[in-house]
Amino acid sequence: MSLHRIAVVTAFAASASAALAQTASTEQGREIPAYTLPVPEDVSPEMRRLVGAPPLPWDIHPKSIPEWKELVAKVAAPAKTLLPAMREKLGVTQEQTTIAGINVFVLTPQTIAPENQNRVFLHFHGGAYVLNPGEAGTREGVLMAGFGRAKVISVDYRTSSDAPYPAALDDCVAVYRELLKTTPPQRIAVFGTSTGGALTMALVLRARQEGLPPPAAIAPGSPWSDMTKTGDTFYSHNLVDNFQVSYDGYLKDSAYLYANGRDLKDPMLSPIYGDLKGFPPAILTSGTRDLFLSLTVRTHRKLRRAGVEADLQVFEGLSHAQYTINPDAPETREAFAEIARFFDRHMDR
């Protein structure tokens, strides 16, 4: 054994089993060198194109409400052709109406599963509180209606280029309050990804504040449960995630647009800072490249520490919200089927 080898082994011995005895520390952060990230082998053929795609634009900083609105319009445009095709593929019909004066989309599958006949899955869409108003916000709702075989009501809440906090949450709460007049809470589940996941959790906090019963179950997917840049994967998955890509682009700007001067750690903005005791059973979804993986697992742990029944599913290779895009990928089917099964275990018929 060379002298170098012996030195290495000794260092190993002094730190492996004895990791506790380590004295060196790099509290200021460690330098991670550049590397090449291949498309992982164990994603479905249908998902490879999304996983292998270059990062979406993220370093966008609208400087005014008109610039935000221009961004919103351009992002929404493709939905006009994509969504009708997705609905047709999944056999989902869409009806636009209002509940409590709020615009909603009712998404109904060809066949509602027997267990879901009297249930409603309430959907809050993602998009950093500013993107995806109107039909553009229904994509995840369509997937859930199709794969979960349940009636979905997708709330077209006011977005923050029109009205900042608390408009979006107020609209979600108003629809929930109205629903409760005809549907017992044990037959209502609430779900949404990213901002939709944060709104799902904030709804539970607001329901408690306002004396409303909580829904039977919730599915905050990769929830934006903390608007501050707190979380390991904001660093380790920066530019690794090809969908949300980075905290430091339009995402961060949209946090301040929605908060409108409030503390980003207000539990109604960042529900991870709220009291999660008494939350309904929750299932959380993420991916190994998700910029919000840390948010997801921190939320999961905080729910479990509060004694809440909470499940976690993480998909190989997927970036933020990437399980909500491709109706042909088995990962998408699986994610929503798992959520529907979880809901079924916790809802009344």
Add this chain to the structure above:
Amino acid sequence: MSLHRIAVVTAFAASASAALAQTASTEQGREIPAYTLPVPEDVSPEMRRLVGAPPLPWDIHPKSIPEWKELVAKVAAPAKTLLPAMREKLGVTQEQTTIAGINVFVLTPQTIAPENQNRVFLHFHGGAYVLNPGEAGTREGVLMAGFGRAKVISVDYRTSSDAPYPAALDDCVAVYRELLKTTPPQRIAVFGTSTGGALTMALVLRARQEGLPPPAAIAPGSPWSDMTKTGDTFYSHNLVDNFQVSYDGYLKDSAYLYANGRDLKDPMLSPIYGDLKGFPPAILTSGTRDLFLSLTVRTHRKLRRAGVEADLQVFEGLSHAQYTINPDAPETREAFAEIARFFDRHMDR
């Protein structure tokens, strides 16, 4: 809006909602630039030192059995002082004996929980099949005995500098077979991290082959369920994980040492390639920096797809197996308490 801004927004629109329509692809892999990884805010004060520590030595390539044995001895040395202190802290006593001729350590907490009076938690240690023979392999068993308040039997299976595959698995199966003579399988749970997680899964496969009943529940923690370099986080967490650090060091060499010429994808070596239908309920544990995060979530998904009840817990900031080290950290307590609760739900009294 500047021309640049418009171009960016248009690119965004063409690819965000329309992500499916993306044609560009980087199947050959994407270049991720170098970055600084800070210690995450949301880890416990007790865990910060481990999380903030520099990577352990990993680029070690023993060239002969004596060189492997030298490494094994040096890694094991600190255990001699650390383990007695850990046992004392957790009120766990240790008795060394043999079962079916195999050396085992029986770890007994001061108080066995009422529900665990007639149960045994069977432990297979980690260490790439080559490290941690003898007492050095008991660390995780001590933590489980202390935090799970149950009797743990930790198997000192033959390691691969003495005997390659199938020696380790044979020893684990022999102890399990012997245990079944006095304890019904509904009162046996099996757990282990890394190699211990792979052995836990391989035991179930071998039990089926040999006509033995499966245990009531299993906890493969961050399991080395695939010995090939298959998994997103072998790349994205390379050098991010400060405990296992990289596939390409002694870890890979130890795979070939154990396999001894066999195909690394043999299900008895890489149980993720086995038939997981009919597996007992399983709880899996990982961390956001775990080199084996992909192995953990791929295993979790494969279990779920096989219809197995399977839970997943992922800890913020933790590297491979890092929840099995520090008895003072709340993350450690939490991980083992969750596993014990999961076992309790699925075992007979």
